[in-house]
Amino acid sequence: MTTNARLTPLAAALPSTVPFTGPEELERRRGAPFAARLGANENGFGPSPRALVAMTGAGSQIWKYGDPASHDLRSALAAHWSCELENIVVGPGIDGLLGDLVRLTVGPGDVIVTSAGAYPTFNYHVAGFGGRIEALPYRDDAEDLPALIARAAEVDAKLIYFANPDNPMGSYMPGAEIAEALKAMPDGTLLVLDEAYGELAPEDAALPLPVEDPRVIRMRTFSKAYGMAGARVGYALGAAELIRAFDKVRNHFGMNRAAQIGALAALQDQDWLGHVLEQVSAARAEIARIGSANGLIALPSATNFVTLDCGGDGDRARALVAALAEEGIFVRMPFVAPQDRCIRISCGPAAELAALEEALPRALARLG
Amino acid sequence: MTTNARLTPLAAALPSTVPFTGPEELERRRGAPFAARLGANENGFGPSPRALVAMTGAGSQIWKYGDPASHDLRSALAAHWSCELENIVVGPGIDGLLGDLVRLTVGPGDVIVTSAGAYPTFNYHVAGFGGRIEALPYRDDAEDLPALIARAAEVDAKLIYFANPDNPMGSYMPGAEIAEALKAMPDGTLLVLDEAYGELAPEDAALPLPVEDPRVIRMRTFSKAYGMAGARVGYALGAAELIRAFDKVRNHFGMNRAAQIGALAALQDQDWLGHVLEQVSAARAEIARIGSANGLIALPSATNFVTLDCGGDGDRARALVAALAEEGIFVRMPFVAPQDRCIRISCGPAAELAALEEALPRALARLG
Numbered sequence: 001m002t003t004n005a006r007l008t009p010l011a012a013a014l015p016s017t018v019p020f021t022g023p024e025e026l027e028r029r030r031g032a033p034f035a036a037r038l039g040a041n042e043n044g045f046g047p048s049p050r051a052l053v054a055m056t057g058a059g060s061q062i063w064k065y066g067d068p069a070s071h072d073l074r075s076a077l078a079a080h081w082s083c084e085l086e087n088i089v090v091g092p093g094i095d096g097l098l099g100d101l102v103r104l105t106v107g108p109g110d111v112i113v114t115s116a117g118a119y120p121t122f123n124y125h126v127a128g129f130g131g132r133i134e135a136l137p138y139r140d141d142a143e144d145l146p147a148l149i150a151r152a153a154e155v156d157a158k159l160i161y162f163a164n165p166d167n168p169m170g171s172y173m174p175g176a177e178i179a180e181a182l183k184a185m186p187d188g189t190l191l192v193l194d195e196a197y198g199e200l201a202p203e204d205a206a207l208p209l210p211v212e213d214p215r216v217i218r219m220r221t222f223s224k225a226y227g228m229a230g231a232r233v234g235y236a237l238g239a240a241e242l243i244r245a246f247d248k249v250r251n252h253f254g255m256n257r258a259a260q261i262g263a264l265a266a267l268q269d270q271d272w273l274g275h276v277l278e279q280v281s282a283a284r285a286e287i288a289r290i291g292s293a294n295g296l297i298a299l300p301s302a303t304n305f306v307t308l309d310c311g312g313d314g315d316r317a318r319a320l321v322a323a324l325a326e327e328g329i330f331v332r333m334p335f336v337a338p339q340d341r342c343i344r345i346s347c348g349p350a351a352e353l354a355a356l357e358e359a360l361p362r363a364l365a366r367l368g
Numbered sequence: 369m370t371t372n373a374r375l376t377p378l379a380a381a382l383p384s385t386v387p388f389t390g391p392e393e394l395e396r397r398r399g400a401p402f403a404a405r406l407g408a409n410e411n412g413f414g415p416s417p418r419a420l421v422a423m424t425g426a427g428s429q430i431w432k433y434g435d436p437a438s439h440d441l442r443s444a445l446a447a448h449w450s451c452e453l454e455n456i457v458v459g460p461g462i463d464g465l466l467g468d469l470v471r472l473t474v475g476p477g478d479v480i481v482t483s484a485g486a487y488p489t490f491n492y493h494v495a496g497f498g499g500r501i502e503a504l505p506y507r508d509d510a511e512d513l514p515a516l517i518a519r520a521a522e523v524d525a526k527l528i529y530f531a532n533p534d535n536p537m538g539s540y541m542p543g544a545e546i547a548e549a550l551k552a553m554p555d556g557t558l559l560v561l562d563e564a565y566g567e568l569a570p571e572d573a574a575l576p577l578p579v580e581d582p583r584v585i586r587m588r589t590f591s592k593a594y595g596m597a598g599a600r601v602g603y604a605l606g607a608a609e610l611i612r613a614f615d616k617v618r619n620h621f622g623m624n625r626a627a628q629i630g631a632l633a634a635l636q637d638q639d640w641l642g643h644v645l646e647q648v649s650a651a652r653a654e655i656a657r658i659g660s661a662n663g664l665i666a667l668p669s670a671t672n673f674v675t676l677d678c679g680g681d682g683d684r685a686r687a688l689v690a691a692l693a694e695e696g697i698f699v700r701m702p703f704v705a706p707q708d709r710c711i712r713i714s715c716g717p718a719a720e721l722a723a724l725e726e727a728l729p730r731a732l733a734r735l736g
Contacts (some may be wrong), residue, residue: 227431254600
């Protein structure tokens with residue numbers, strides 16, 4: 001025995017896993033930094049300069065714990081979303097909020113429904129609390145919400161996970177169609193609507209339902225369009241009763257104070273957000289052009305990444321991801337067939353895309 | 369029904385609570401900021417200027433997620449503690465790490481042993497996972513480790529919580545005595561040694577046991593002596609097998625990237641730490657002097673706060689905390705008798721202690 005700790009049966013059965021290997025770890029293994037970091041759907045165009053100024057200014061008060069209520073940020077978000085403070089909980093990224101939500105709702109044997117190849121971190125949390133995962137296939141490279149809802153009714157699911165826009169395929173479903181599909185929602189099933197890429201999507205992706213809709217909890221983040229992945233600020237929007245339940249389990253003093261202040265400044269700089277959306281749009285086109293020049297077909301993207309169909313099977317795409325890494329380009333790819341015929345490239349500044357353009361033919365040549 | 373979410377029976381039974389009300393919330397209620405923030409054992413002397421520079425510099429990379437392995441920080445900590453990387457897990461403050469540890473080990477009905485009036489957030493986590501709390505009284509204003517261990521053996525406790533130095537009383541137990549007490553430790557009980565105030569304690573508080581000791585997990589933080597409470601960086605030291613188990617449940621991408629970088633810089637500036645310890649020492653003496661001038665007796669402190677015996681019961685101390693708040697001074701106090709005869713004042717810069725000195729006689733006069 002090397003520890004007196006007696007794990008719970010559930011914990012003992014869990015693997016010591018990491019849902020994703022970080023690019024720093026890949027760099028340590030290869031012994032060199034990447035020339036382009038285009039794999040984690042980070043936003044290399046960066047945050048609002050006002051957010052940076054605000055975070056720097058927050059240094060003088062970093063000796064203070066953050067406000068556990070995230071009051072100022074939630075107030076601004078309530079104004080932004082035309083809802084009440086009570087409809088918003090702020091947490092350390094969507095990952096943390098998903099963990100709290102799963103903990104609140106999923107016990108051993110409870111079922112959730114998701115899509116095969118959708119967000120692994122959600123599955124990590126479900127497994128972590130002993131839940132059972134029902135995974136349905138993608139349909140035409142999109143998560144199939146009506147099918148997810150129908151399955152939820154069959155298996156009495158507690159939660160449905162649905163990302164709009166979708167990661168890793170970049171597709172999206174118009175909000176009006178989501179609202180229509182929700183008419184078939186079972187009473188005891190909650191839709192976890194992961195809108196991490198929401199700001200990057202076409203306008204008709206917006207869900208035309210009030211924040212208080214009892215059937216839905218929406219997850220949003222400052223990690224993607226707002227360019228602050230390293231700050232760790234996400235939030236959930238939902239019915240007050242459900243949002244209040246997070247206070248049962250969350251790490252109340254877990255928010256970085258500078259991040260709270262930076263996120264508030266970022267939210268207040270919608271001009272910068274518009275500027276980033278233009279840059280992302282241009283980068284999407286550039287990635288599609290680079291792919292096309294190399295025989296890889298870009299799927300339509302409602303996000304800050306482009307999924308490129310490599311025209312083969314998962315082995316070919318995996319080999320290409322590995323070859324690109326050897327060429328100094330960090331990208332990722334879908335985990336599950338048939339989506340794993342693709343690779344996924346995040347939008348980034350021109351220099352990183354130029355490095356991609358240079359490396360891609362060499363990487364493809366390595367495949368033979 | 370206002371939400372489709374069906375909580376687990378455990379979650380449904382939990383209160384939507386906050387272990388501590390933050391000073392910002394108290395300020396919102398009183399409609400004015402505090403003149404002195406001396407209640408949360410924050411460190412108003414602030415972090416190393418090098419840490420501030422490092423965090424500012426990290427702004428240009430805040431678009432990147434933090435390294436989920438916290439590799440650079442853990443490497444520096446491993447050197448600092450003369451242990452291996454595998455003996456260290458970094459998390460968002462001790463609160464977050466305690467939550468993960470409790471989740472790993474405590475299931476419904478499992479017992480932990482702590483002291484009545486010790487850290488409420490630990491109890492919050494235990495209740496949150498359905499554990500049962502056995503609380504023993506303090507002895508001479510200190511947590512009574514031999515009694516905790518004896519009780520753990522009786523009730524087959526999974527965990528013992530023990531803070532050294534203690535919060536809220538400021539006392540400490542020499543490390544040699546802890547090592548001696550551990551000889552009676554049951555095989556299946558893990559000591560959670562909360563050393564949040566460890567850097568502030570006398571040298572003989574240090575535990576003379578290897579980090580890999582199977583009976584102990586130590587919790588450390590950059591929130592107190594390092595003056596970075598708002599950054600949210602804590603870490604646990606323990607046997608590799610136990611540390612590895614955190615990977616089963618932790619929020620891998622939960623760390624703020626600037627905070628990781630700032631904590632590394634803070635660790636590397638031990639001169640600043642020495643400088644802070646001198647200031648804390650002077651502030652402790654000053655708080656004791658102010659207390660004494662007003663008939664309040666300072667208990668010995670091994671921390672960055674001073675606990676003042678108000679010479680009455682809990683009602684008197686609670687009234688004094690409220691009266692100080694009305695005078696613009698934020699302090700806290702122990703929750704449980706007989707410790708609640710005291711108030712607890714954090715060390716802070718001269719201006720804040722001057723505000724305390726001015727307010728205290730007025731606050732006492734309010735008590736009549």
